[in-house]
Amino acid sequence: MTEYKRNPAVRVSCTELERANTVVKKSNEQKSPRYLKLPSGVKANRVLISGTLTDVLDVQEDGSFLLGNIVDGSGEVTVSAGETYQQTAHDKLSDCVAPEYVTVIAKVNEVDSEPAFDIESMKIGKQPRDMAFDEIVEHTKNRCDEDDKLSDDVENIAK
Amino acid sequence: MKTLRNSDIVSEDEIEELEEELDGVDMSDELTKQVLDSYEEFRKYSINKEKSIEKSLEKVASKHDISVAQLKNNQRDEKIEIDEIDEDEEFITLEAQVAEIWEPKHDAITTVGLLSDDTGTVKFISFEEDTPVLIEGNSYRFSPVVTDEYDGDYSVKLLSNDSVETQVEKIDKEFEQSTDTEELNGFIVKLNKGSGLIDRCVQCNRVLKGGQCDEHGNVEGEFDMRLKLMVDNGEEVHEIICNSEITEQLTGMDIETAVDIARETMNRNDVKNQLENELILEHVTVQVTDIDGTLVAEDVYMNTQGDNK
Numbered sequence: 001m002t003e004y005k006r007n008p009a010v011r012v013s014c015t016e017l018e019r020a021n022t023v024v025k026k027s028n029e030q031k032s033p034r035y036l037k038l039p040s041g042v043k044a045n046r047v048l049i050s051g052t053l054t055d056v057l058d059v060q061e062d063g064s065f066l067l068g069n070i071v072d073g074s075g076e077v078t079v080s081a082g083e084t085y086q087q088t089a090h091d092k093l094s095d096c097v098a099p100e101y102v103t104v105i106a107k108v109n110e111v112d113s114e115p116a117f118d119i120e121s122m123k124i125g126k127q128p129r130d131m132a133f134d135e136i137v138e139h140t141k142n143r144c145d146e147d148d149k150l151s152d153d154v155e156n157i158a159k
Numbered sequence: 160m161k162t163l164r165n166s167d168i169v170s171e172d173e174i175e176e177l178e179e180e181l182d183g184v185d186m187s188d189e190l191t192k193q194v195l196d197s198y199e200e201f202r203k204y205s206i207n208k209e210k211s212i213e214k215s216l217e218k219v220a221s222k223h224d225i226s227v228a229q230l231k232n233n234q235r236d237e238k239i240e241i242d243e244i245d246e247d248e249e250f251i252t253l254e255a256q257v258a259e260i261w262e263p264k265h266d267a268i269t270t271v272g273l274l275s276d277d278t279g280t281v282k283f284i285s286f287e288e289d290t291p292v293l294i295e296g297n298s299y300r301f302s303p304v305v306t307d308e309y310d311g312d313y314s315v316k317l318l319s320n321d322s323v324e325t326q327v328e329k330i331d332k333e334f335e336q337s338t339d340t341e342e343l344n345g346f347i348v349k350l351n352k353g354s355g356l357i358d359r360c361v362q363c364n365r366v367l368k369g370g371q372c373d374e375h376g377n378v379e380g381e382f383d384m385r386l387k388l389m390v391d392n393g394e395e396v397h398e399i400i401c402n403s404e405i406t407e408q409l410t411g412m413d414i415e416t417a418v419d420i421a422r423e424t425m426n427r428n429d430v431k432n433q434l435e436n437e438l439i440l441e442h443v444t445v446q447v448t449d450i451d452g453t454l455v456a457e458d459v460y461m462n463t464q465g466d467n468k
Contacts, residue, residue, distance in 0.1 A: 006389065006396045009348065048346070048393065103440050105348060105391075121348065123440030127463035128346075131442040139393050 007033075009105045010044035011132070011139040013154045014051065014075030017117075023110040036108045036115050039150060040143035047117065049077055050103040050132035051157075056096055066093050068119075070102060072133075074156040079106050081119045089119035096124065103128040133157050173202075177212060186230065193219045228305045229322060238300070242278035244315070247308035250323070253315065255281075256298040256334045259450060260365055262373060270374075273451055274301075274315070276334045282312075282451065287319035291327045292374070295364040298332045301325055340446040340457050343399070345392035347438045354387045355431035356417045384414050386434070388456075390443065399445055401456045409443070409459050410434055 022037040035043040051072030059065045064083045069076060081090040096102070102124055106117035137154050144151040177198060186194065197215035206214065220230040228248040238252045255274035263271050270285045270293060283304070293299065304315040304325055317325040358380030359365065360372035367380045384403035389396055407413045412434065421427045446458040 006349075006391075008391050008394055008396050009346070011393045048391075103346075105346070105440065121439045125463070128440050128442060131346075131463055135393060 007045040009046040009048040010038070010042060011136040012038065012044065012047045012049065013136050013140055013157055014049065014070065014072045014077045015153050015156070016040060016075075016140060016150055017047070017049070017077045017115075018075045019150075020115060023108065023115050034108045034110055038143070040140060040148070042143060045108055046120070047106055047108065048103070048132060048136070049079065049106060049117070050129045050136065051101075053096055053098050053100045053102045055098050056093060063094065066090060068093055068096070068102075070104065072136075072157050074153055077117065079104055079117045079119050086119055089122055092122055092124075093119065100124050101126045101129040103132045173208070176208070190219060190223075190230065193222070225322070226305070238302075240278040241274065241276050241281045244281060244306055244313045247306060247313075249306045250303035251306060251315070252300070252302040253281075253304060254298065254300045254330060254332060256332070257293050257295050259453075260293065260295045260363065262365075270317070280450065282314040283317065284314060285317035285319075287317060289319055290317050290325075292363050293327070294362075298330050298334065300328045300330050302328075340448050343390055343392065343397060343445045343447055343454075344462075345390040345397075345443070347388050347441050347443060348391040348396065349389040350431060350435045350438065351387035351389060351398060354385060355434060356414075356421050356427050357383050357385050359383050382414050382418055384412070384417055386410075386438075388438070388443075388445075390445065397447075397454055399447055399454045399456050401459065405456045405459055406434075409461065410437060 016039055017036075019039045020036050024035050024037060024043065025032040026035065033045050035045050036047070037043055049070055049072070051070045054069045054071050054076075057067040057069075059067055066081050068079050068081070070079060080086075081093045083090045102122055104117075104122045105120045107120050109116040109118050137157060140154040141151050144154075174195070177195070194215050197218050198211050201211035201214050202208070216227050216230060220227045223230070226248065228250055231248065238254050241253065241255065244251065253274065253276070255276040257272060258275040258280060259273040260270070261272045263269070267286050268284060269287060269290050270283075272283060272293070272295075273280050274283050275281075283301075301315070301317065302325065303323065304317055305323075307314050307316055317327070319325065353366070358367040358370070359382075360367055360375055361379045361381050362375050363372065365372050365374060366385075367378070370377065370380065372378045384406045386399075386401040386406050386409070388399045388401060390399055401409065403414055412430075417430045420430050420433060423429075442462040444460055444462060445456050447454040448457055449455075
């Protein structure tokens with residue numbers, strides 16, 4: 001059995017992430033896990049994002065730190081992968097040629113007081129993205145109140 | 160067999176009740192008298208009936224340096240099924256398959272695991288050094304084992320002491336495990352340590368660690384494939400164990416192929432890495448059985464086709 005409880009990846013749309021600005025830490029320690037307060041009510045330490053990778057940016061110009069922009073029809077989100085701490089994801093991202101369908105599990109981080117998303121794992125392809133979209137819509141609607149605008153907006157996720 | 164006692168405190172009715180409780184118990188007159196005396200004493204000091212029976216049996220057994228089970232001498236000589244286990248400290252005979260062998264968590268434990276027959280599963284344990292080796296997947300007749308109740312759950316203990324020794328006989332019987340399966344869906348997010356190509360002890364089937372069996376030390380190992388998948392459905396993450404058959408069903412990789420891969424690079428981890436590469440963020444539906452807290456895959460299918468682009 002697992003010795004610790006791994007945080008599940010909250011299924012979330014880009015538009016919801018765009019509206020989430022508050023990152024909270026579990027404790028005051030530097031390495032304490034970060035949680036993003038989502039408008040739909042939950043706090044996420046890990047998120048599942050899916051859509052189309054539109055560009056890959058080489059921030060340091062030496063390939064050591066890459067950013068990827070993901071668009072899902074409802075909004076846009078940037079995910080990142082550094083060579084040192086996210087090597088597998090970094091290598092995968094650097095092999096990508098946009099545009100590509102991607103599904104990503106990312107860990108919430110905070111950079112310059114802004115939410116940031118470090119890629120933990122990613123998969124290229126239409127099928128994982130289709131499965132992810134179904135779950136993102138369903139889970140988001142379950143989390144929201146019925147009259148929440150987000151409940152409608154999430155349906156903008158491209159199909 | 161039992162003498163009725165008249166007493167101010169303990170009424171005849173109560174003695175009869177006690178006799179019913181001890182129904183089937185085969186104690187000598189002397190021992191019975193001791194139990195009844197003890198029972199009366201406890202009752203005088205406001206101990207309730209159930210507790211008084213429990214305490215007086217313990218007291219008399221301890222006085223004679225035997226276990227309560229031996230005191231009760233309650234033997235069921237015919238084999239019973241696992242779902243018929245309903246009494247603490249009882250000698251029973253079982254015919255069951257060793258469904259799982261577990262890693263003992265204490266030095267004192269020699270063997271521990273799960274037995275199953277057509278009616279259910281029960282944990283078994285042995286503290287005896289000379290317990291016969293039990294092999295996962297084999298069926299045995301155990302005669303007798305003693306039942307142990309803790310917190311409402313029963314387990315059975317193999318014995319090997321001056322008074323009782325559990326006879327273990329391998330039998331050729333197949334059992335149908337009528338265990339309920341549950342369906343889990345989600346993305347595979349990780350392959351836990353212990354996934355990929357593993358070695359099992361040829362003598363007892365335990366997973367070898369560094370070529371060593373916890374029980375048999377430096378032994379020959381047999382290759383096997385196993386996955387410890389972490390499946391995440393957005394709300395919970397579960398670890399699911401897949402045997403070699405399920406692993407092949409899911410990944411197309413059989414033991415031989417895995418061995419070839421490991422031999423090519425002399426690195427067994429390459430098998431796990433390759434599988435991880437294929438499986439991460441594939442969406443699966445798994446039928447699992449909960450075996451004492453561990454989720455075991457009975458069937459699995461991919462909702463996403465591997466290698467899609």
